[in-house]
Amino acid sequence: MLEGIKKAFASLTDKIKTTTLSESEIEKHVESFKLQLISNDVAVDVAEKLAAEVVERLKTIKVPRFSERREAVMQVLEESLSSVISEVDPDSSFINLVKSNYSSGKPTVVLFVGPNGGGKTTSVVKVSNYLKSKGLSSIIACSDTYRAGAIEQLKGLAERVGVRVVSHKYGGDPAAVALDAIEAAKAAKISTVLIDTAGRTEVDRNLLEEMRKIKRVSNPDVVIYVGDALAGNVVVEQVKRFNEYVGIDYVILAKLDADMKGGSAISVSYMTGKPIIFVGTGQGLDDLEPLDKKRLISTVLGHAS
Ligand SMILES: Nc1nc2c(ncn2[C@@H]2O[C@H](COP(=O)(O)OP(=O)(O)OP(=O)(O)O)[C@@H](O)[C@H]2O)c(=O)[nH]1
Ligand SMILES: [Mg+2]
Structure with a gap:
């Protein structure tokens, strides 16, 4: 790595x-x-x-x-x-927000966006698992009604961590799925709604408009861009474009474990002004870690603890 x-x-x-x-x-x-x-x-x-x-x-x-x-x-x-490099501690930012929303009786809505195959669906389930490890419940909206197999893939992963998935039919309105999940969370007093969306590129106007609509309708508290560390410099450009279209708060950099170069981890936060909240370190559902800036620097400088 x-x-x-x-x-x-x-x-x-x-x-x-x-x-x-x-x-x-x-x-x-x-x-x-x-x-x-x-x-x-x-x-x-x-x-x-x-x-x-x-x-x-x-x-x-x-x-x-x-x-x-x-x-x-x-x-x-x-x-x-x-x-x-700029890091953000998920516990003092994201997790605290979830807790404080929960105590005032409302679920925290988190929208995941990013390019095709970047690692969104896997990261959504990993975040659900992370929340669970903090004693917090979640529900996942399958707002990818577009890609064949997306619903089955998400359900299969979610089952492994025991989290409920709200889904509609393929070709349905992804914003409606998100709304349903939010309603279900309110009814069952679930603390977080994680919205998985279809992969899209920054040049696909229709899908970008759809992403805007999902955001407008679901009114998320947090928007997370999930990008693939292996994409290198491309990630920086994509974060900028996605930020222009929908506005993002944090970055999850997936597949850092497979990244032989390392440039995106070093560059993305400085170039975009958006901190990395988690890095993906494998295909397992526990393979999600907060970005530990000190450890990343130690690793780069070759004296990792
Ligand atoms: N090694 C490694 N593989 C990962 C990581 N995160 C995701 N993957 C793999 O990357 C592939 C794509 O992941 P998905 O979660 O399906 O990506 P996605 O962004 O939802 O893809 P689309 O919905 O098709 O846009 C899968 O084979 C995952 O197992 C990671 O942190 N490390
Ligand atoms: Mg997906």
């Missing part, structure tokens, strides 16, 4: 940790570091910002001894990475 960017950071550290280098030597090494980041799907703006910060901060390091210099370099890289 994340081998590409790990390598970029490791080779930069190797080159600059041992001796005190001239400014032009540092700049040369950082330039090749920047290109390595870009080739591992780090957005160009983010790679440039990281490179500029690293150069700036390295100039201020004046420690002659090897071990101290290595530590100082690591700290520079850590701080630079930290300035571009």
